[in-house]
Amino acid sequence: MKDRLVSALKKSAADYTEVRFEINDSNSITFRGQEIDSVSSSKLSGGIVRACTRGGWGMAVFDSLEDLGNGIREAGEGAVLVGREKTELAETAGPATAEVPARLERDFRGVSLDDKIKILSGYNTILLKTDKSIATTQANYSDSFRTVHFASSRGNYFREERPRVILALSAVARDGALVQRAYDAVSSKTTFNVVQGLEALAEETARRAVKLLKAPPCPGGVYPVVLDQEMGGVFAHEAFGHLSESDFLYENPQVRDLMVIGREMGVKELNIVDDGSHPGLLGTQAFDDEGTPTGKTYLIREGKLVGHLHSLETAAKMGEKPTGNARAIGRGVPPIVRMTNTYIEAGKMSFKELLAGVDRGIYARGMMGGQTMMEVFTFSAAYGYRIENGQVGELVRDVVLTGNVFQTLHNIDGFGNDLKILQKGGGCGKGGQSPLPVTDGAPHLRIRDVVIGGK
Amino acid sequence: MPDSNLDKMRAELLHGLDVAKKQGAQGAKLSFGRGEAISCSFSAGRLKDTEVRRSSAYVIEVLVERKRGTTAGNDPADLPEMINRAISLARVGSPAHFSAYPAPAETKKVKKYSGKTVKITRAGLIENCGKMVDALKRYNPDLFIEAQGSRSVSEGLLVTSGGVSHRFEDTAWSLGSLAQKTEGTDMLFVGHGHSFREVNDFYNPDLITERLLFDLKHGEKIVESPEGRLPAFLPPEVLGMFLWPLVLGVNGRNVAKGDSPLRGRLGEQIFDPGLTIRDDPHWDFSPGAAEIDGDGIPTRVMMMVEKGVLKNFLYDLDSAGMAGAEPTGNRGCMPYSPEVLPGAEKSGDLLASIDDGIFIRELIGYGQSNMINGDFSGNVALGFRIKKGKIIGRVKNTMIAGNIYDLFKKDVALSSDRDPMLRLPSAVVQGLSVSTSK
Numbered sequence: 001m002k003d004r005l006v007s008a009l010k011k012s013a014a015d016y017t018e019v020r021f022e023i024n025d026s027n028s029i030t031f032r033g034q035e036i037d038s039v040s041s042s043k044l045s046g047g048i049v050r051a052c053t054r055g056g057w058g059m060a061v062f063d064s065l066e067d068l069g070n071g072i073r074e075a076g077e078g079a080v081l082v083g084r085e086k087t088e089l090a091e092t093a094g095p096a097t098a099e100v101p102a103r104l105e106r107d108f109r110g111v112s113l114d115d116k117i118k119i120l121s122g123y124n125t126i127l128l129k130t131d132k133s134i135a136t137t138q139a140n141y142s143d144s145f146r147t148v149h150f151a152s153s154r155g156n157y158f159r160e161e162r163p164r165v166i167l168a169l170s171a172v173a174r175d176g177a178l179v180q181r182a183y184d185a186v187s188s189k190t191t192f193n194v195v196q197g198l199e200a201l202a203e204e205t206a207r208r209a210v211k212l213l214k215a216p217p218c219p220g221g222v223y224p225v226v227l228d229q230e231m232g233g234v235f236a237h238e239a240f241g242h243l244s245e246s247d248f249l250y251e252n253p254q255v256r257d258l259m260v261i262g263r264e265m266g267v268k269e270l271n272i273v274d275d276g277s278h279p280g281l282l283g284t285q286a287f288d289d290e291g292t293p294t295g296k297t298y299l300i301r302e303g304k305l306v307g308h309l310h311s312l313e314t315a316a317k318m319g320e321k322p323t324g325n326a327r328a329i330g331r332g333v334p335p336i337v338r339m340t341n342t343y344i345e346a347g348k349m350s351f352k353e354l355l356a357g358v359d360r361g362i363y364a365r366g367m368m369g370g371q372t373m374m375e376v377f378t379f380s381a382a383y384g385y386r387i388e389n390g391q392v393g394e395l396v397r398d399v400v401l402t403g404n405v406f407q408t409l410h411n412i413d414g415f416g417n418d419l420k421i422l423q424k425g426g427g428c429g430k431g432g433q434s435p436l437p438v439t440d441g442a443p444h445l446r447i448r449d450v451v452i453g454g455k
Numbered sequence: 456m457p458d459s460n461l462d463k464m465r466a467e468l469l470h471g472l473d474v475a476k477k478q479g480a481q482g483a484k485l486s487f488g489r490g491e492a493i494s495c496s497f498s499a500g501r502l503k504d505t506e507v508r509r510s511s512a513y514v515i516e517v518l519v520e521r522k523r524g525t526t527a528g529n530d531p532a533d534l535p536e537m538i539n540r541a542i543s544l545a546r547v548g549s550p551a552h553f554s555a556y557p558a559p560a561e562t563k564k565v566k567k568y569s570g571k572t573v574k575i576t577r578a579g580l581i582e583n584c585g586k587m588v589d590a591l592k593r594y595n596p597d598l599f600i601e602a603q604g605s606r607s608v609s610e611g612l613l614v615t616s617g618g619v620s621h622r623f624e625d626t627a628w629s630l631g632s633l634a635q636k637t638e639g640t641d642m643l644f645v646g647h648g649h650s651f652r653e654v655n656d657f658y659n660p661d662l663i664t665e666r667l668l669f670d671l672k673h674g675e676k677i678v679e680s681p682e683g684r685l686p687a688f689l690p691p692e693v694l695g696m697f698l699w700p701l702v703l704g705v706n707g708r709n710v711a712k713g714d715s716p717l718r719g720r721l722g723e724q725i726f727d728p729g730l731t732i733r734d735d736p737h738w739d740f741s742p743g744a745a746e747i748d749g750d751g752i753p754t755r756v757m758m759m760v761e762k763g764v765l766k767n768f769l770y771d772l773d774s775a776g777m778a779g780a781e782p783t784g785n786r787g788c789m790p791y792s793p794e795v796l797p798g799a800e801k802s803g804d805l806l807a808s809i810d811d812g813i814f815i816r817e818l819i820g821y822g823q824s825n826m827i828n829g830d831f832s833g834n835v836a837l838g839f840r841i842k843k844g845k846i847i848g849r850v851k852n853t854m855i856a857g858n859i860y861d862l863f864k865k866d867v868a869l870s871s872d873r874d875p876m877l878r879l880p881s882a883v884v885q886g887l888s889v890s891t892s893k
């Protein structure tokens with residue numbers, strides 16, 4: 001493969017050309033209610049060529065390697081048509097050639113379909129049988145094995161295998177017209193074993209859906225809020241992380257001013273990190289999809305903005321170092337600047353100490369969804385509790401938090417000592433590429449003056 | 456694209472049907488599609504990249520002892536392997552709620568392929584994107600401007616053991632633009648796009664720019680946001696978004712599985728009598744235009760809600776079997792081109808009738824609630840305050856929440872003018888819950 005890609009690239013006259021070819025073999029089983037709803041399997045391969053000439057990009061997407069030469073020619077022609085400036089791309093760091101095979105403690109490809117179904121069916125039965133008010137369930141198992149070949153006109157080549165297994169459970173409880181859903185998931189890139197032994201998780205998920213039926217909606221208003229590690233992680237990713245992606249900054253002077261290195265972003269205890277090289281996490285890979293080795297990047301240190309996430313182009317144009325964050329979701333789409341494993345570092349306070357500072361507030365737990373429109377973020381907790389006089393109280397549902405990230409980072413007034421990076425099934429969406437495997441994490445966080453939406 | 460190639464593929468798919476049967480499948484369906492697309496995008500106000508995309512894929516579903524297995528691939532050489540995989544999946548697979556794929560039936564011809572769209576060139580796309588960018592720059596040279604244009608041509612096949620052998624060709628184009636204004640930590644985003652299958656009046660960069668300029672101009676001034684239960688003006692695409700829970704509710708699979716709150720409620724008044732919502736897959740050149748669904752069943756115009764009364768659920772073959780209903784030709788139990796019939800008053804008059812309220816243009820986080828239940832909540836990413844019938848400025852830090860089955864139950868006014876590309880009117884609803892942080 002290497003020789004084939006490298007020799008094809010020699011025909012390119014562009015300033016820079018790269019090709020990425022992928023084969024993705026994946027399987028999925030879904031139970032919905034009593035029955036299996038679908039069983040599917042796919043094997044898809046294809047690639048993309050990107051060429052840059054005088055700063056303009058041309059791209060060609062193809063399925064078969066037979067079309068590689070044609071793709072290189074078409075991408076090159078496109079780049080010539082577009083380019084009016086200067087090609088500025090940072091140097092590619094790292095080795096010229098690398099092979100990164102998957103290291104699986106237990107390989108899901110060796111597990112039979114029957115066994116996968118048996119495991120999933122077991123959890124689904126628990127979800128269904130936990131309580132009479134469970135109206136329906138959904139249990140999904142999926143695995144994918146992605147093999148990525150990358151070569152560039154700079155002579156770099158890597159092959160990296162990127163496996164992933166996900167198990168997601170959801171239960172819907174009903175009481176008349178009221179419907180409540182609870183969800184949980186586990187995911188791994190290192191072993192099939194994570195999807196086993198989850199009986200307790202299944203039961204807890206079903207019980208939560210049932211309990212939410214009796215829970216009152218979270219009252220709207222402005223409250224001090226304690227976020228659990230999952231919500232804190234979502235906050236780090238959604239509210240702040242996307243702002244540090246330089247493809248959004250590098251050609252936009254006003255936003256660059258806003259995200260300038262050295263800017264006071266939050267309180268002194270705040271440290272936010274993105275680390276694509278953290279061993280064994282879902283957002284981890286050896287190389288990004290431009291051949292840059294991944295690494296650990298501090299985005300905020302002691303409350304000050306200290307770094308951005310980069311591709312080769314954004315790094316060169318902002319005069320910074322590439323960080324290995326150019327990622328593509330799969331075959332046939334270009335890499336764009338993305339997060340990997342993003343987290344807020346731990347502080348010193350115990351969970352009890354965090355709560356002690358709250359007379360009347362909300363403890364938000366689990367993620368249902370999160371979205372940002374740059375400065376504005378909105379995210380929904382899976383569930384929450386009232387906090388009264390420093391004690392966790394009544395369960396509440398429909399907890400939707402919103403705010404302005406710049407204000408909110410200054411309003412964090414407590415950092416727990418219990419950092420956790422969550423490996424769930426979800427992923428990040430950007431530029432039509434979703435879901436990209438990422439993780440996020442945080443310690444428990446306490447934030448003043450958070451807006452909670454209510455009816 | 457040369458026809459002979461597709462004929463060869465058809466022969467391979469038909470052969471695949473035989474192979475599946477020989478291996479013990481009682482039924483099978485195989486589909487294939489391939490397309491070519493060209494696109495360009497502008498970033499920071501100038502042309503940034505262009506792309507040529509060629510892709511293909513096939514999907515196989517087999518039926519073994521009333522169980523189904525599904526596989527997909529895109530390398531023709533893998534076809535035998537993927538048929539094998541489908542058979543082994545089906546042996547343990549999902550129960551099928553039908554015994555055979557239906558025989559071919561007469562379909563309504565729906566236009567999806569336009570020679571005019573095929574003739575759209577990369578240069579033409581670049582020119583149109585350039586027009587949008589230039590017009591926005593003229594309004595404000597400090598805007599961060601993006602624009603995209605694309606054109607695609609596709610063709611495909613569906614063959615089933617029921618005897619269906621269907622071939623399709625379609626075309627599509629899209630044009631869109633996005634502008635961002637940043638002042639301090641205030642960021643204003645506006646965006647709009649058009650897409651259709653035929654080159655017609657919608658293929659007009661000026662219309663897109665006009666809409667962006669409307670939002671930019673009305674968004675210049677930030678005003679205090681209102682609070683409480685208020686009337687809200689929902690422009691066509693936002694009305695469409697508010698109707699998502701209905702789409703989930705009439706989804707036949709959700710009905711059959713018991714997830715839909717509308718199950719067992721056909722004939723019930725669920726909305727204001729002014730609301731009539733139907734699905735029209737036969738609208739020539741619309742993005743959702745379709746003659747048949749994924750099982751080869753002809754599509755039809757389906758009334759979902761008539762004068763506020765729930766009329767029909769949408770079923771594909773398997774879900775219909777599960778529910779004991781007739782399949783309605785809706786792929787994935789989803790509508791193709793849902794439309795809302797117009798109301799009585801001009802949208803301008805509707806807006807003018809609001810004394811104090813909110814105009815919602817863009818929401819974020821809308822889909823995070825228990826949507827199938829009708830619950831919604833969201834942050835108003837772009838919205839305006841209406842006072843004494845006029846837009847007075849942009850609101851910030853504003854949340855809305857509610858349930859669509861409450862909100863659309865009564866006092867809904869629809870405009871007589873509709874967005875011609877979406878076939879949706881504007882709406883004014885009463886008593887939307889709006890909260891804010893200052």
Ligand SMILES: [Zn+2]
Pocket residue numbers: 237238242427428429430
């Ligand atoms: Zn994200």
